[in-house]
Amino acid sequence: xxxxxxRLRLEIMRTAQQLFDEHGVEAVSMHQVAxxxxxxxxxxxxRYPNKSSLCLSLMETKFDRFKQSIVDYLQENADAPxxxxxxxxxxxxxxxxxxxLEWVKTVFHCERLEDSRDCLFQIPPFIFFRExxxxxxxxxxxxxxLIALDPMFVSSVMASSIRPELMLYLRDSGYSSAQIAEQTVxxxxxxxxxxxxxx
Numbered sequence: 001x002x003x004x005x006x007r008l009r010l011e012i013m014r015t016a017q018q019l020f021d022e023h024g025v026e027a028v029s030m031h032q033v034a035x036x037x038x039x040x041x042x043x044x045x046x047r048y049p050n051k052s053s054l055c056l057s058l059m060e061t062k063f064d065r066f067k068q069s070i071v072d073y074l075q076e077n078a079d080a081p082x083x084x085x086x087x088x089x090x091x092x093x094x095x096x097x098x099x100x101l102e103w104v105k106t107v108f109h110c111e112r113l114e115d116s117r118d119c120l121f122q123i124p125p126f127i128f129f130r131e132x133x134x135x136x137x138x139x140x141x142x143x144x145x146l147i148a149l150d151p152m153f154v155s156s157v158m159a160s161s162i163r164p165e166l167m168l169y170l171r172d173s174g175y176s177s178a179q180i181a182e183q184t185v186x187x188x189x190x191x192x193x194x195x196x197x198x199x
Contacts, residue, residue, distance in 0.1 A: 012037050012044065013061055016054055025055065063125055066096050070132070082140035083193040086133065090162070090189060091181040093129065097167050098177040121160070130159040137192070145193055158188065 015037040019028045030051055034044040048054040070089060077085060121127075134155035140146040162184070170180050 008039070008043075009047070012039070012047065012054075013058055017058060020055075020058075025051070030054070062096075066092070067125075067128055074132070081193075082136045082143075082145065083190065086136045087185045087189050089129075089132065089136075090158070090184050093162050094167070094181040094184060095177055097162060097164055098171070098180075101164060101167055101171070121156075126159050130155045133158050140193060147192055147194060149192060154192070161188070 012033065016028075016033050019032060019036060028051075030044060030048075031041060033054070034041045037044070048057065070092065073088065073092075074085060077088075134151045137146060137149070137151040137155060141149075141151065167180065171177075175183070
C-alpha cells in the first residue's frame with residue numbers, strides 16, 4: 001500500500017513538473033494534472049487541495065535533492081577555502097531558484113501560504129542555509145580569514161536575502177542568473193574575507 005502510494009505521488013510530481021515546464025503554471029489546471037497522471041480529480045485533491053500546495057510539494061522534493069548536492073559538495077571539498085565554498089553555495093542557490101522561477105512565484109504569492117511566508121525563519125531551507133553559512137563563517141574566523149563580524153547575524157541575513165521576489169525583480173531589471181550570482185558573491189561574500197576580500 002505504501003509503495004503504491006509512493007509511486008502515485010512520484011507520478012503526480014513528474015506529471016505536474018512536465019506540464020508546468022511545457023505550459024507554465026498559470027496555464028495548467030488541476031484537472032489537466034489529474035488527467036495526464038491518469039487519476040481522478042478527487043484523488044489529486046485529497047493529496048493536494050490546490051495548485052499552490054502541489055507547487056510547494058514539488059519545491060520541497062527539489063530542495064531535498066538540492067540540499068543533498070550541497071552536503072555532498074561540502075564533504076568533497078572540505079579542504080577548500082571557506083570563501084570558495086560559501087561562494088559556490090550562494091551561486092548554487094541563485095541557480096536553483098532561477099531554474100523554476102515562474103512557478104516558484106506562484107507558491108510565494110499564494111494567499112493560502114501567507115502563514116508559511118510569515119514563518120520563513122522556521123522553514124527547513126532557511127535553517128539549513130543559515131546553519132551552513134554560519135559554520136563556514138565560524139571556520140574562516142577561527143583561521144583568521146574573516147573580518148570582525150557576528151556569524152549568526154550575517155548568516156541570517158544571507159540566508160534570507162536570496163528570495164524569489166528579489167530574483168524576479170532583478171531579472172526584470174535586466175540581470176541574468178549568472179550576473180545575480182556574481183554580484184552576490186562580489187558584494188556580500190568576498191568583502192567579508194581578509195585574504196579574498198582585500199586581494
